[in-house]
Amino acid sequence: MINVKDLHKYFGSLEVLKGINCHIEKGECVCIIGASGSGKSTFLRCLNLLETPTKGDITIDGMNIMEKGVDVDELRRKVGMVFQHFNLFPHLSILDNVTLAPIRHKMMTPDEAKKKAMELLNRVGVGDKADNYPVQLSGGQKQRVAIARSLALSPDIMLFDEPTSALDPEMVGEVLEVMKQLAKEGMTMAVVTHEMGFAREVADRVLFMDGGVILEAGTPEQIFDYPKEDRTKEFLSKVL
């Protein structure tokens, strides 16, 4: 589904990604862990071209997204993204936040979009907030709306960029629960996270990133119980 070959990214003269190689299968849930500054968010943001990679190859669903003239907007419709800070649109109601993109893309009529949005909002447990504005919601509710907003475009892949890092501790669980459901239903997911419990329980594979490369990859058991690299052991001893 996603194939990344020798991906490099520079910010000015600073090399943030130093040759990433990885493969994500359809239906797989991959968690990316690592210290801050290790390049995990940048890597994730390269996958829907919110950051432009400096060199390398990324193939998504058979389409090389590094080619010139690739339809970026088309790509982003297939690859949903959930942000650390939600990025809900404060001037629109919850319902309008979810229906805006499907209507603008002419994927659905406003009535169909509204019906689908209500289904999604009910599924993530905030159906009763449809007519409220983002400012009236708690952090956990906002993030669940953001997930519903991405799902409204029926994406093939979902990217999560530290989705629970900006939440109060008591709200982390409700967001992770929604993501767990999504993984169970077979959504292809790439999740940058500091929630080791979630990674261990839900991930099919865990990637440990350090210094701009994937230092170690494997099943949660391999990474958490039998890490090979010293750097991985050191990181895990600090966070577990």
Add this chain to the structure above:
Amino acid sequence: MLDSYYRAFIAEQRYLMYLDGLKMTLLVSLLAIILGVALGTILALMRMTAERRGKSTLLSKIAYVYIDIIRGTPTVTQLLIMYFVVLKGVDGLIVGTVTFGLNSAAYVAEIIRAGILAVDHGQMEGGRSLGLSYGQTMKDIILPQAVKNILPALGNEFIVLIKETAILGYVSIVDLTKVADFVTSRTYEAFAPLIGTAIIYYLVVKVLTLVLGVVERRLRQSDKR
């Protein structure tokens, strides 16, 4: 005392002159702010191309030079250049409108640009991540939020503009201040016409300030819980 006010405003139906002057002042201000907002929006979008590309572009440079020159020279000088050089022999209303419109555009451009930049960067990413184009995201997500930042400052610019038009008399365009000047030269009494004129300006600005306050409160309503 009352006598001098009578001579300044009532005698020879002078109040009609003040009304004509006020009409000129308000007409030039209104037309100029319309021109200023239209041109200012274009200038702001030209400058924004640099923000989008991450480096200055030809369009952003042109807009920057224009804004720099307008802000770096006195409005009176600009008015004189328009009246005696660029628009020589053209009707006063047009000279006034064009001068203040071009002048205001430079300030309005910066107000609009600042208003757009004040919207959280995550909003653009949020829109783009849903597959909306740059233009669609601007129109549906950024600008509706930027208006809240822009409108109060824009209202302020309009108020400044109204008062600045008092220099129109420099090139013998008969605005409110010029009328006071006329009357003074007829009655040889400066106090009443000038104070009276000042009060008229004050009242106009006061009414506008009140209207702006109402608009601003309306805009803030969606921020409340």
